[in-house]
Every structure is written in C-alpha cells, then in structure tokens.
Amino acid sequence: MITKVAIVTGAARGIGAATARRLAEDGMAVAVLDLDEAAGGGTVKEIADAGGRAIAVGADVSNAGQVADAVERVAAELGAPTVLVNNAGVIRDNLLFKMTEDDWDTVLGVHLRGAFLMSRAAQRYMVERRWGRIVTLSSSSALGNRGQANYSAAKAGMQGLTKTLAIELGPFGITANAVAPGFIVTDMTAATAARVGMSFEDFQAAAASQIPVRRVGQPADVANTISFLVSEGASFVSGQVIYVAGGPLS
Ligand code: NAP
Numbered sequence: 001m002i003t004k005v006a007i008v009t010g011a012a013r014g015i016g017a018a019t020a021r022r023l024a025e026d027g028m029a030v031a032v033l034d035l036d037e038a039a040g041g042g043t044v045k046e047i048a049d050a051g052g053r054a055i056a057v058g059a060d061v062s063n064a065g066q067v068a069d070a071v072e073r074v075a076a077e078l079g080a081p082t083v084l085v086n087n088a089g090v091i092r093d094n095l096l097f098k099m100t101e102d103d104w105d106t107v108l109g110v111h112l113r114g115a116f117l118m119s120r121a122a123q124r125y126m127v128e129r130r131w132g133r134i135v136t137l138s139s140s141s142a143l144g145n146r147g148q149a150n151y152s153a154a155k156a157g158m159q160g161l162t163k164t165l166a167i168e169l170g171p172f173g174i175t176a177n178a179v180a181p182g183f184i185v186t187d188m189t190a191a192t193a194a195r196v197g198m199s200f201e202d203f204q205a206a207a208a209s210q211i212p213v214r215r216v217g218q219p220a221d222v223a224n225t226i227s228f229l230v231s232e233g234a235s236f237v238s239g240q241v242i243y244v245a246g247g248p249l250s
Pocket of ligand 1: 034
C-alpha cells in the first residue's frame, strides 16, 4: 500500500504535535509545519524515534508564497500531500473596545486566511489523486466567547469554509471536516490562565467542574478524533463540525 502523506500545521507543540505523532502511528509520512522549521524538530524526532517518517517544514500559513513553497517541498520530499490538518493558531484576546486592528488581522490571518491558503495549495494534489482529507481546527469559541471577537469570528468562519470545501471537493473523493475542541491543556490555555490571573491548575479545575465528563481535554483527545476523520472508514463523513469538548455543544 502507498504511504499517505499528511501535513499538520502548527505541529511543533500542543494539539498539532499530538496529531502529527498520531498520524505517524497510523502509518502516514508527516510534514511537521510550523512558523520556525527548527521548532518542529522535537516532533520530528519523536516520530522518528517511534519508527515513523517525518520532516520539519518552516512556513507562515498566512503567507501565500511561503505556503506554496512549503506544500511543493512536501510533495517533493515526502510525496503528494493528500491529508491536511489546519491546526496552526494564535490568540490575541481582548474586549472589543480594546481590541486593535492588528489583533484582529493577526488572528483572522493565521486561522482563516491560513486555512484557506493551505487548503487551496494542497487540494491540487488531492484532486489529482481523487482522494483527500482536510481537517480544520475550529473551537467551542466559534459559538461566542467574551474577549475573543477575533478568534470566535475566525473559528466560525472556518466552519463555513469547511462546509464549502466539502461541497466543492466531495466529487473528487475529498472530505472536509472541522474539529472544534473545548478546553484542551496546551500552551494556549496556559496563556489564557495567565491573562486572567489564575494558576493553570486552578484554571483547569474551574473549567473541569463545568464540563459534563468532569475533566479538561488533552491533545490526544483531539488527535484521536482527527485520526478517525482522515481514515478510509470516514469517507462518508464530510462537512461536519465535531465538538470535542466532554459534553454537547452545537
Ligand atoms: P499552541 O500550543 O499555541 O500551538 C500552536 C502552534 O501553531 C504553535 O506551534 C505556533 O508556533 C504555530 N503557529 C502560530 N502561528 C503560525 C503561523 N502563522 N504559521 C504556522 N504555524 C503557526 O496551540 P494549541 O492549543 O495546540 O491549538 C492548536 C489549534 O487548536 C489552534 O488552531 C487553536 O485555536 C485550536 N484550539 C485549541 C484549544 C485549546 O483549548 N488549546 C481549544 C479550541 C481550539 P509558534 O510557537 O512559533 O507561535
């Protein structure tokens, strides 16, 4: 069987790193794409140490030229990328009246423009092969969240993008889905705890008390869901938003 090639953006750490490791365990060759190529080295080493194949690729997903070069490089070094996980992300939280245009543009640029540019660059390889999987990280914040006008707008936009990709690319054997995590333990939620002046431990405990399964999520919870969505068996699941949040959201 031909080894599938996956690109995971923002895979130097957090959810992206866990997803890259999981897809490598599933037998895929993985491009660990992050802003800084060197930062992806840790994930690449973990994959290689476990017997998998991975390369680190540096690119800013909001930069069209860098995205085009990165996707071409993956195709040349690993093979045609037919799995794409749009995971790279940043937060610039602030209440609306204090939110700067730069806060808005940066967050919309990385999440929404980034997912658009990466999907546009990668779909060519998927269409050629009549097979592909695109998974885009949305968030429970898409439903609205105080202090996150930029982030929730981007994450809601990514749901619309996903549904449209599912419609346009479905005839070519390509599915597109969004995974919308709730609280996941990463540097991103640690930064939010710091912003609101709580220890990360207390912040997690407070969040867990509001979640039906009474725990916060781990990166592996999201990686497991993505593993299913990019699998052969998920070929009839497309255009969906799956909340990975320990309880119902919609
Ligand atoms: P994280 O730990 O902050 O990791 C994000 C990664 O994305 C970092 O390695 C970062 O690189 C990279 N990145 C940022 N801007 C980039 C760009 N322009 N181009 C390429 N890479 C870039 O975040 P996470 O918590 O794992 O979140 C991963 C995704 O899940 C994000 O889309 C996030 O919005 C979403 N999500 C997270 C949670 C949660 O609770 N953690 C909940 C819902 C949704 P640098 O280190 O160089 O900045």
